[in-house]
Amino acid sequence: MVKGLKRFLLVDDSKATNFFNKTVIERSGVPAEILIAENGEEALNVVTSEQSPDIIFLDINMPVMNGWNFISEYQQLENKYKKGIIILMLGTTLSIEDEEKANNTPEIKEFREKMLTKEIVEDIVSNYF
Numbered sequence: 001m002v003k004g005l006k007r008f009l010l011v012d013d014s015k016a017t018n019f020f021n022k023t024v025i026e027r028s029g030v031p032a033e034i035l036i037a038e039n040g041e042e043a044l045n046v047v048t049s050e051q052s053p054d055i056i057f058l059d060i061n062m063p064v065m066n067g068w069n070f071i072s073e074y075q076q077l078e079n080k081y082k083k084g085i086i087i088l089m090l091g092t093t094l095s096i097e098d099e100e101k102a103n104n105t106p107e108i109k110e111f112r113e114k115m116l117t118k119e120i121v122e123d124i125v126s127n128y129f
Helices: 015-027 040-047 067-076 096-103 118-128
Strands: 007-011 033-037 055-059 086-091 108-113
Touching: 007 015, 007 040, 015 033, 015 118, 033 040, 040 055, 040 067, 055 067, 055 118, 067 086, 086 096, 086 118, 096 108, 108 118
Parallel strands: 007 033, 007 055, 055 086, 086 108
Antiparallel strands: none
């Protein structure tokens, strides 16, 4: 068991991407619950609930509330909701602008490709837990 890691939150409007990434996490063998939100607004609701995640994989482009708007709202939350959450922004194209913005946003720990691999999950878990 990975100490302290209880929950992942996948935030993406693509059901196919969520299914793929959920399967990759499950196959990585990390014994943690996997929650799914289809936009930033749903993700904020999860973060402020009793099921707050330890790691958030956050897509950039989503309807209702995109990844950047989620980060803006997240920054306004009380610290009790943000304590210990690791946010990784995911993108289909690693645009220079998005990568630079992510690197300059303290809440975002890393900027990664949208489709996770077992190696990426293992790397993230070993780096932060």
